[in-house]
Amino acid sequence: MLGERLRDLRHDRGFSLKQLAELTGVSIALLSQVERNQIDPSLNTLRKLAKALDVPLFSLFAGSADPGVAVIQRDRRPSLTATPGAVAYTRISPGFGRLEVLEGVLEPGSASSPTLWEHNSEECAVVLKGSLVVEFASESYTLQAGDSIYFDSNRAHRYVNPTDAPSVYIVAVTPPSF
Structure with missing residues (x-):
């Protein structure tokens, strides 16, 4: 489903594979393999594609929209994993x-992104289990289970787990841009 969705979005925006490769810094060969569902792209690659296509990251996996009520069963939630052992x-x-x-699980000693990044949203996160550090360019905040943080996501940021136990947290983003 991801490959078809990417191809449809690329065509809707009038981009060739070469143009999308230039916008994202991702090779044409890799883009072609993703569109043909031959490989699963990394979280960083998906972020680049979502930004270039001007869509929230998880919309790359979107099904049809039902404007009424939606029930998402735990075992049917769409998921994304960064490099194994990260987030x-x-x-x-x-x-x-x-x-x-989103529910995030950040493994010990890892970060949600290799570098700080920003997106045009507002974000609120609450730690359910463990400890979580939210880093910005010039400051950081350490949160424990039950603590929450709210911020403008236009500020470059990332989540870090400096401990030896997994961190579990819920993050709400509006408008969707993840």
Whole structure:
């Protein structure tokens, strides 16, 4: 489904594979393999593609939208995993609408992104288990289970787990841009 969705978005925006490769810094060969569902791209690659295509990251996996009520069963949540042993996200919200809610599991000693990054949203996170550091360019905040943080996601940021136990947290983003 991801490959077809990417190809449809690329065509809708009038991009050739070469143009999308230039916008993202991702090779044409890799883009072609992703569109043909031959490989699963990394989280960083997906972020680059979502930004270039001007869509929230999880919308790359979106199904049809039902404007009524949506029930998302735990075992059917769409998920994304960064490099093994780093961060895994599952989508709690249905993937349409003005709010994206994700559950993140950040492994010991890892970060949500190799570098600080920003996106045009507002973000609120609450730690469910463990400890979590939210880093910005000139400051950081250490959160424990039950603590929350709210910030403008236009500020470059990332989540870090400096401990030896997994961190589990919920993050809400509006409008969806993850």
